[in-house]
Amino acid sequence: MSVLEENPDSPLKKRPPRWSDIWLKKTKPLKHVVFAMQLQSLASKDPKSQTLIPHFANIDRTLLLSDELLLKILSKLPLSQRNPNSLVCKRWLYLQGRLVRSLKILDWNFLVSGRLITRFPNLAHVDLLNGCLFSPRNSGILLTHRMVSMQMRYGNCSNWELLEENLLPVEVVDGGLQALANGCPNLRRLVVINASELGLLTLAEECLTLQELELHKCNDNVLRGIAACENLQILKLVGNVDGLYCSLVSDVGLTILAQGCKRLVRLELSGCEGSFDGIKAIGQCCLMLEELTICDHRMEDGWLAALSYCENLKTLRLLSCKRIDLDPGPDEYLGFCPSLERLHLQKCQLRSKKSVRALFRVCEAVREVVVLDCWGLDNDMFTFASVCRRVKFLSLEGCSLLTTEGLEATVLSWLDLETLVVVSCKNIKESDISPALATLFCNLKELRWRPDAKSLLSSSLMGTGMGKKGGKFFKRT
Incomplete structure (x- = not known):
């Protein structure tokens, strides 16, 4: 018997490899097993999870992430x-x-039941407008307005009656506002209809960061609750809407608003009544107001003169106004807005020369003038804009009564004009352009010239070579 056979523990003798040695040396396959064991331990600690992981391919590795x-x-x-x-x-x-930060509520029960707060705890912007309307889901008739869209049972009543019938009661809306205020203390923007003073007071007490509010079917009493929102910066009030509902906002409400919301930066008054006193109160109290939008107003004559009290106003927008100010008063009482930079007129009826003249005189410091789809703006009306000597940007669209002669008479007096946009003004002809107006075009920084379909076609063909006999307009790239 040899020495090696007699001493089996001798280091000179090679021992055949074992499975345990290979398993311990190459531990990479064990990582999946260890990972599965960790997941199972996590699942065992969670009482809601009672399932085991059947296969490594179905492992949810995100469970290890917080x-x-x-x-x-x-x-x-x-x-x-x-x-x-x-x-x-x-x-x-x-x-x-x-x-989720922004949400539009369509089901009111989703709000009052508490599921909204549980599902979306960090909401900042909430729209309750359509949620405040009760409408049958299986109806085949749909009523669509520029602000709301709802289903209806029958179509033999007016829009006014239909809205009043399907609008949630004030008490129900206030209850929803209270639930929203308790669950979303960081709310920053809200859109609501048919709320009362008490509901808005609750909202103001709980949501101290509320900065933007859009209130439909508003009246003077409701504005008492809005005045408690001390940090409000953007506000839209909708009082009267033709064919939908009627609500009154007068000088009383505007004065209450001005004394409470002194940090307003943007204000929009839609379908509101009032006069010189209400606008004056806003100008004297809301010193940070920079943008004022007036839509479809019912204001009394003489309100234009109150705009001079808005010393820091930079943007004035008039939208869908059937009239501006039929009796603005003498020029010495009009004044002007010293900080005004932009004047936007859209879908307004400019019938009264006295109104248009007073408007441009109040806005004589503007640098940007935009007129979009306004009826009645002819050559005589547009000459009143010559008083605005600092205009740098002019945009005219849909002014069918204005001619090339009327355009030239005004823009040649603006020495600082840099940008000119003329679109869909059918009476402005390229053939009527004078040498002085052509020279002005060459000195502009930007020119968009499409007064009619013919000019649009010629500008689109410019540089392509199309229209020339025998010309080649397809280029190889």
Whole structure:
């Protein structure tokens, strides 16, 4: 017997490899087993999870990530993937709900039941306009307005009666506002209709960061609640809407608003009544007001003179106004807005020369003038804009009564004009352009010239070679 055979523990003898040695040396396959054991331990600690992981391919590796870390990852994904991501699991559905900041409510029960706050705890912008309307879901008749869209049972009544019939009561709307205020203390923007003073007071007390409010069917009493929103910066009031509902906002409400909301930066008055006193109160109290929009107003004559009290006003917009100011008063009482930079007129009826003349005199410091689809703006009306000597930007669209001669008479007096836009003004002809106007065009920084279809066609063909006999307009690239 040899020495090696007698001493089996001798180091000179090679021992055949064992499975345990190979298993311990190459531990990479064990990582999946350890990972599965960790997931099972996490699942055992969670009482809601009673299922075991059957296969390594079905392992949810996101369970090892905290909610905060996974929330940061999901927030980096594009908005188009938000809805598909919420269908992955209940956890992802909850986390995606925390990322939602803006929401339009269509079902009022979703708000008052508390599911809205549970599902979306971090809401900042909420639109309750359509949620305040009760309409049958299986109706085949749809009423569409510029602000609301609702289904109706029958069509033999006016829009006014239909809205009053299907509008939630004031008490119900106030209850929803209270639930929203208790669940969303960080609310920043709200759109609501048919609320009362008490509902808005609750909102003002709980939501101290509320900065933007859009209130439909508003009246003077409701404005007492709005005045409690001390940090409000953007406000839209809708009082009277033709064919839909009627509500009164007068000088009383505008004065209450001015004394309470002194930090307003943007204000829009739609279908509101009032006069010189209401606009004057806003100008004297709201010193930070920079943008004022007046839509379809019912104001009394003489209100234009109150705009001179808005010393920091930079933008004035008049939308869908059937009249401006039929009796603005003498020029020495009009004054002007010293900081005004932009004047926008859209879908207004400019019938009165006295109104248009007073408007441009109040806005004589503007640098940008935009006139869009305004009826009645002819050569005589447009000459009143010559008083605005500092205009740099002019845009005319849909002014069918204005001619080339009327345009030239005004723009040649503006020495600082840099940009000119003329679109869909059929009486402005290229053949009537004078040498002086052509020289002005050459000195402009930007020119958009499409007064009619013919000029649009010629500008689109310019530089292509099309229209020339035998010309080649297809170029190889």
